[in-house]
Amino acid sequence: MAGKTLYDKLWDLHVVSQRDDGSALIYIDRHIVHEVTSPQAFEGLRLAKRKPWRVDSVVATPDHNVPTTSAERANGIAGIADPTSKIQVQTLDDNCDELGILEFKINDQRQGIVHVVGPESGACLPGMTIVCGDSHTSTNGALGALSIGIGTSEVEHVLATQCLVAKKMKNMLIRVDGELGLGVTPKDVVLAIIGTIGTAGGTGYAIEFGGDVFKAMTMEGRLTVCNMAIEAGARAGMVAVDATTLKYVKDKTFAPKDEAWDMAVAQWNQLHSDNDAMFDEVVAIDGALIEPQVSWGTSPEMVVPVTGKVPNPVNEVDEVKKTGIERALEYMGLKADQAISDIHIDRVFIGSCTNSRIEDMRAAAAVVQGRQKAASVKEAIVVPGSGLVKQQAEAEGLDKIFVAAGFEWREPGCSMCLAMNADRLNDGEHCASTSNRNFEGRQGYGGRTHLVSPAMAAAAGIAGHFIDVRTMGEVQ
């Protein structure tokens, strides 16, 4: 019999009951909740007169709607200018208070983007099943966990039953071997992967990221990669537990301590695919060939190296793809065959659950240090992923570096990644963004998003257009 994949092991550990039709009841260890996808779930529980199955498995924080300017943030919920946003954040507080759910409220130091808060607090741990009403929940798989995004009905289902009804996904291994070049980051790796397999390439699969590049990658880099597994269509992305994982998790607030730690580590050390494990699909990519990436279109698969050009639809044989390219060029206001370095930008956004951790802040700060934002760039905002990231960055003086370069230093939240708060693009504006989706209108009505790494976003902010960060001298 073939060995088990990491996903097989995580699945088997959590099966409560296997049904005849192939679906199973899967036990959920941790449920992360935010304000946008939960109110209807709590309301559903109330209407059905149901109680949460296990309140101590839930942790909540508001992130999508919270303002990021210090002025608006200073007065907490009362300070939120948008009345509908205010109600939504207040509703989360009310639901958590009523049910006794642990919540990091708006101005709690531990507040932040759910997928940043989970790992940094130790609320998300290796070996766990983790859900959240948010597709980027795949992030936590970097810890060697099975972590998936769910809809609001499933949020209600997990609150009420501690279980998810699921069918086992297929196994995909994405191997990236070799060594990354200087200036090439985890974001570039995952964008290159999506460019290779497409936004539906991982549909129906749980993806394990393996090979030299992920073994050598920091925990924060792995979180960035797994975050975007959903952009390749996969609900779950994951990386095997190793010394890097254990070092990251140790001493986190909610991580097990003392004897429980030793007991946990003994189990977590099993969380890797067996040597003879069978994958339904294996994709191999040479890490040494990956260059800094820039998305040019309206889907994360529409991505090319910074040294490349915008594609020309005449070269596409597939009719559906061809019209997709034509539509994207029109929406983005770009010409076929235009050099990526000729795309001028209006705004810079450094943040989001993909790239708002301390290493991202450091990478961007290293590029802007001693330089100035281009005059043609209207605004460059840096939004740390949590209060704790913000605190750490300020302790290192990164905030001062950004401000000196003409970048704004903000309060934590999802911000311009999806523009549910006041941070957004205007019609027609191009943005160098470290977020995860370049869909039409995502960052604001008519906004044009280009997905890049923190270093590349910072570099574009300095140059006023996309530029290969590797040509700018000292980079990490």
Added chain:
Amino acid sequence: MRAFTQHTGLVGPMDRANVDTDLIIPKQFLKSIKRSGFGPNAFDELRYLDEGSPEKPNEGRPINTEFPLNLERYQGASVLLTRKNFGCGSSREHAPWALDEYGFRAIIAPSFADIFFNNCFKNGLLPIVLPEDTVEQLFAEMYAQEGYRLTVDLAQQVVVKPNGETLTFEVDEFRKHCLLNGFDDIGVTLRDADKITAYEQARKQTAPWLFNFGA
């Protein structure tokens, strides 16, 4: 949940691949704490020529007359015909809520994004996967014939064309069962409460650190 058994309705097009949930219902509408009210803003950025917002009445907004679903011939469409990877992106269940409220009962595509696909079943909206060439053929027939209608029979797992030809589709047994009967799946799961408790008791022994969070 509303049951789905059989439905006959006018077919309307969303003729592009990779339609994401931001396109189905833009984020400004997600601030609502209700399950309803999203229908008038389904495909908002394509339907109207200006930017919509929850505070803005839709009456009087400029209509995009080139958007196919706005054409007279597709008014009242209840079967959405679209391309691969429909519903990709965000997990927002507001997307199926919006499509349901718009009037769609079934969506036909060569493939769907996983989370969206799942969310549809929770809301009595049936996503149907058919082969790409079959979908291509349906597009051709729909464009050629005004008033093109399809019948979807969930029990038989067939889509019936106007000429009587049937197209079979696959559907998960448990999901089919819930949808046909309009079952609330929380109720179904809670029938296994003893099993969940037993699992929990065993896990408390082997992995106690999972059970003292926030203590």
